[in-house]
Amino acid sequence: MLGDRAFTGFCVTHMAFTLASASKFSVLPIVVRDLLHGPQWIAGTAITVGTVVVVAGQRPIVGLLAGRSRTAGLIGAAVLFALCFALLIPLQAVPLPVATVLILLTSLGFSIAEALFGPTATAAAAAAAPPGAEGRASSIFQLSWGLPIALAPGLLATLLSASNALTWSILALTCASAVPALVVLRKKLPAALREPSPAVSA
16 A cells, blocks of 8 residues: 555645644643643633534535535645644734634634545545555555644644744644645546545535
8 A cells, every 4th residue: 555656645645634633732722821821711712612613514614615626625624724823823922812812713714624624535535545455545544644643742842842933834834735735646546636525525
């Protein structure tokens, strides 16, 4: 399976999404407490709002992509993630009320992006799996979920110890880099990324 460069490339690209998804749970409470010296209800509210949006809004959000390609859904999620991370870059340079609004706003944006990429990426990976190797392909794809989530706390805490702006800048650039990667992969995995998926309306 690792010799299938197109499928492996898709899984590597998918890691940018899972790292982005894990970020708010990994470092937002630390940012609020240690950098902004704000109350913890800010991080708690942001995470709660995000969870509610993902649970309640995934079906209508993904439904908006009906008739569009999976590439469109994934690129939309990557761009939204990148924009939200960019909004968090100046957190330490603005007053706490402004920082609070930015955190809550970006949590909403993160959750919409999660609702877009989750089912779309899963459907694309299933369609891209080589015939006869679906089980191995699924294992590698699941690794692209698990590995970033496992590494996120340590990696992001290390970045945050250097700079708040550096942390969000790297995350924004990582998500932005998924866009050209998806454009290239769309040509190599046409059946998986060009076609809409009736199952998730992506």
